[in-house]
Amino acid sequence: MDGVIYPYEDPLVELNDRIKFKHLWRRWPSVVDEERVEATDGPRVIIHCDLDAFFAAVETLHHGLDESVPLIIGSDPKQGRGRGIVSTCNYAARVYGIRSAMPVSEAWRRCPATPFGPAMYIRGTRGLYSRASRKVMDVLRGAADLFEKASIDEAYLDVTEHVNGDWDAALALAINLQQKIKEVVNLTASFGIAPTRLVAKMASEVNKPNGIFRVMPDEVQAFFEGRSLRDLPGIGPKRATQLAEWGYTTADELYALGELSLARLAGERFAAWFMRVVDGESSDVVSPLRSRKSIGKEHTFERDQEDHEEVLARLLQLVSLVMERAVSLGVSGRLGEVKIRYTGFETHTSGRSIPVAMDDETVFRRLASGLFATNIRPEASIRLIGFRLGQLEIPESRQTTLFEEE
Numbered sequence: 001m002d003g004v005i006y007p008y009e010d011p012l013v014e015l016n017d018r019i020k021f022k023h024l025w026r027r028w029p030s031v032v033d034e035e036r037v038e039a040t041d042g043p044r045v046i047i048h049c050d051l052d053a054f055f056a057a058v059e060t061l062h063h064g065l066d067e068s069v070p071l072i073i074g075s076d077p078k079q080g081r082g083r084g085i086v087s088t089c090n091y092a093a094r095v096y097g098i099r100s101a102m103p104v105s106e107a108w109r110r111c112p113a114t115p116f117g118p119a120m121y122i123r124g125t126r127g128l129y130s131r132a133s134r135k136v137m138d139v140l141r142g143a144a145d146l147f148e149k150a151s152i153d154e155a156y157l158d159v160t161e162h163v164n165g166d167w168d169a170a171l172a173l174a175i176n177l178q179q180k181i182k183e184v185v186n187l188t189a190s191f192g193i194a195p196t197r198l199v200a201k202m203a204s205e206v207n208k209p210n211g212i213f214r215v216m217p218d219e220v221q222a223f224f225e226g227r228s229l230r231d232l233p234g235i236g237p238k239r240a241t242q243l244a245e246w247g248y249t250t251a252d253e254l255y256a257l258g259e260l261s262l263a264r265l266a267g268e269r270f271a272a273w274f275m276r277v278v279d280g281e282s283s284d285v286v287s288p289l290r291s292r293k294s295i296g297k298e299h300t301f302e303r304d305q306e307d308h309e310e311v312l313a314r315l316l317q318l319v320s321l322v323m324e325r326a327v328s329l330g331v332s333g334r335l336g337e338v339k340i341r342y343t344g345f346e347t348h349t350s351g352r353s354i355p356v357a358m359d360d361e362t363v364f365r366r367l368a369s370g371l372f373a374t375n376i377r378p379e380a381s382i383r384l385i386g387f388r389l390g391q392l393e394i395p396e397s398r399q400t401t402l403f404e405e406e
């Protein structure tokens with residue numbers, strides 16, 4: 001990598017100040033409550049850990065890059081004509097409004113690479129990330145009673161027994177884990193500590209990057225005050241828009257409605273779930289199975305593909321890759337889904353379930369070809385094709401294997 005070093009830009013100086021400022025928060029957490037809870041029948045103590053700008057941080061270390069240079073990880077931007085998306089970017093790039101999943105052409109428009117602008121674009125090195133992730137997960141797993149790797153850069157730890165229900169011990173543990181991760185892989189991570197998975201996840205965002213935020217059981221309601229419903233994992237954009245149309249944009253406004261009225265408006269299941277979430281009582285346990293909902297692979301064509309046979313051939317390759325992954329994880333699936341994105345980004349997903357979960361490649365190749373044939377628009381040119389295996393199950397006899405792997 002020819003590291004072109006660029007001069008500091010004003011917004012970046014600001015950003016660096018912010019990082020330092022947030023860093024201070026970690027040393028003096030606002031919460032110093034002494035409450036202790038009996039480990040067995042009190043609330044659970046859940047820690048959520050998420051690495052900061054993960055892919056970008058790994059590349060920065062690997063190539064010895066300057067953190068103040070905007071770094072975008074994703075598909076080749078091709079001088080703004082690239083057709084893929086951004087995986088992630090460092091915090092210097094976020095100043096320009098660049099975000100994960102944004103078309104890379106849009107990122108280029110906001111901040112091009114040399115000689116047009118200060119940014120640096122890297123395609124990404126999957127192997128590096130997996131290796132770093134594994135090391136981090138090993139550190140975290142060691143501290144957890146129950147452990148759940150939720151994605152390549154995040155995990156939930158139920159540490160209730162480990163800290164004997166002591167919330168100060170949990171805070172100390174998070175600080176300790178943060179330092180250990182720094183020592184082992186030289187990456188920064190953010191932590192949330194809370195009585196439920198969902199609040200812990202939201203809390204880990206609060207002081208990002210390199211931050212820790214703790215929400216005690218009696219602070220959960222206050223934590224949701226003024227918080228946008230869109231920020232709640234579990235409320236999708238569709239649901240959030242619907243609620244906003246009814247005049248509810250924050251969690252406390254919706255909560256004030258009461259469960260009965262909310263049920264009439266949004267359905268009983270949602271109402272019950274939501275009230276429990278804000279009460280800090282969600283029963284979602286930390287479990288290694290919970291997080292992996294599906295296995296999927298996608299391919300974006302270099303140029304929009306009009307030859308449907310070519311697309312189908314690629315789809316079948318993806319099916320093989322997905323099923324290989326399923327077999328290596330020891331899971332079967334009941335649902336096969338084909339995703340087709342046409343020229344202009346219009347996207348269609350169609351799925352079909354089979355009666356029992358299987359990990360048989362032939363079955364899903366047939367299912368995928370069928371879905372493709374019935375759903376493809378004649379004459380249309382295609383930008384992206386994808387396959388996903390869902391409704392995963394673990395055959396009882398194989399559970400230990402997956403637990404070790406995850």
Ligand code: TTP
Pocket residue numbers: 050051052053054055056086087088089100101152153154208209
């Ligand atoms: P995130 O934890 O969502 O993001 P991040 O770690 O880059 O940044 P943050 O500091 O806000 O946590 O995702 C972890 C990695 O997963 C990310 O570095 C790249 C990859 N990723 C994608 O490839 N595509 C995506 O759309 C997202 C959200 C993440």
Ligand code: MG
Pocket residue numbers: 050051052053054153
């Ligand atoms: Mg992250």
Ligand code: MG
Pocket residue numbers: 050051151153154
């Ligand atoms: Mg993450």
